[in-house]
Amino acid sequence: xxxxxxxxxxxxxxxxxxxxFPKHSHDDVARFNYIATMNKYxxxxxxxxxxxxxxxxxxxxxTKTNQRAPVSRHEIRSAMNxxxxxxxxxxxxxxxxxxxxxxxxxxVMPQVMDLAKKAQELISEKGNLELDxxxxxxxxxxxxxxxxMPGSYHTELIEGDVSAGANYDAGIFATTGGGMGPLSDGAGxxxxxxxxxxxxxxxxxxxxxxxxxxxxxxxxxxxxxxDATVIGVDVGAPVLRYGAARxxxxxxxxxxxxxxxxxxxxxxxDESFDFIYTSMFLHxxxxxxxxxxxxxxxRLLKPGGLTLHLEQPSYSEDMPLYEQFIRDWDAHNNNEPFxxxxxxxxxxxxxxxxxxxxxxxxxxxIAVAKPDTLNEDEPPLEDHGRAAAWLGxxxxxxx
Ligand SMILES: C[S@@+](CC[C@H](N)C(=O)[O-])C[C@H]1O[C@@H](n2cnc3c(N)ncnc32)[C@H](O)[C@@H]1O
Numbered sequence: 001x002x003x004x005x006x007x008x009x010x011x012x013x014x015x016x017x018x019x020x021f022p023k024h025s026h027d028d029v030a031r032f033n034y035i036a037t038m039n040k041y042x043x044x045x046x047x048x049x050x051x052x053x054x055x056x057x058x059x060x061x062x063t064k065t066n067q068r069a070p071v072s073r074h075e076i077r078s079a080m081n082x083x084x085x086x087x088x089x090x091x092x093x094x095x096x097x098x099x100x101x102x103x104x105x106x107x108v109m110p111q112v113m114d115l116a117k118k119a120q121e122l123i124s125e126k127g128n129l130e131l132d133x134x135x136x137x138x139x140x141x142x143x144x145x146x147x148x149m150p151g152s153y154h155t156e157l158i159e160g161d162v163s164a165g166a167n168y169d170a171g172i173f174a175t176t177g178g179g180m181g182p183l184s185d186g187a188g189x190x191x192x193x194x195x196x197x198x199x200x201x202x203x204x205x206x207x208x209x210x211x212x213x214x215x216x217x218x219x220x221x222x223x224x225x226x227d228a229t230v231i232g233v234d235v236g237a238p239v240l241r242y243g244a245a246r247x248x249x250x251x252x253x254x255x256x257x258x259x260x261x262x263x264x265x266x267x268x269x270d271e272s273f274d275f276i277y278t279s280m281f282l283h284x285x286x287x288x289x290x291x292x293x294x295x296x297x298x299r300l301l302k303p304g305g306l307t308l309h310l311e312q313p314s315y316s317e318d319m320p321l322y323e324q325f326i327r328d329w330d331a332h333n334n335n336e337p338f339x340x341x342x343x344x345x346x347x348x349x350x351x352x353x354x355x356x357x358x359x360x361x362x363x364x365x366i367a368v369a370k371p372d373t374l375n376e377d378e379p380p381l382e383d384h385g386r387a388a389a390w391l392g393x394x395x396x397x398x399x
Pocket of ligand 1: 217
């Protein structure tokens, strides 16, 4: 296996520490640098070992035993789980996810009170937060610690808590190997770049993101359309508080963070938004919820409006089974239970079944505006479906 030039992740001190970003020490930075580089090494150089193990050992043995090659990613997974190289690789990969959570929580927990106080000051100055404690948490959120995040996006430890948001923000640069840039906002910049390149005359006046978390994707969109009213909804109060404080500290003042379930947005009138989007959101919902969300999107969108949903590509028949297997790792090892089902579904069909005409639908490749490793010249590399390049599944209403 060759040493890959991109095994070295960009140093964590490239992270832009805005006004609500948790304070951290020299040792915290060293720990994150270790995790980011270990992640990249596992994905790139050692990742090649999985393909070799499959090609040289696992696939030939399976074919000999069954008198045929594996016919699904599930068969490949159960065969690969018995391979010693893959088992060790997989355990190490899971371990980096757990360590990443431990590092950011060890940074955030000692300052949980200070962060809550600072967030409250920043938010009350701007008034950019609407919480609704009656919002019901869907079971697909309440019952899973997504990607090993203790308490997921919603758990509150103290009044006014922002720790879930701070934990998420502190560690995401390491998880993505810096691929999303210093503010981890690459998806938002990618959406803006795609809109400006492909639809330069599109001027949305009201914009909605469903499942906005702390606003990584929301803020670049709000900055690109400074005259628009931009709303991000999410079910998690601590991520919304942190997001509102982060937006205030970054000086983005046309956004409001709202606690609401995207499956039922009756607080907003029919045809009241020009642009409604989600980003890495659908894979954390469920089959049923996705349909309800799309029905709401179809109701809320103005005629001529755009809806866009960023996800990693579906497992189409054109995608080799081995690639499907490796992209599915997070579903089985990193607490992303809906990931595997979602990628069997054509999101275009979900739009078509929930109010959009087939003539209105499109799929577009959307990649991060500033690619991997903070180096403009290097394209983003694949990392088990975490590369900073997505497919945008969308529709223009009424076209
Ligand atoms: C992976 S994160 C999305 C990341 C974010 N869109 C971004 O681009 O930075 C998924 C988010 O969806 C939220 N979520 C899940 N189901 C939801 C629902 N039914 N309504 C609103 N938010 C939901 C979660 O609380 C979580 O914050």
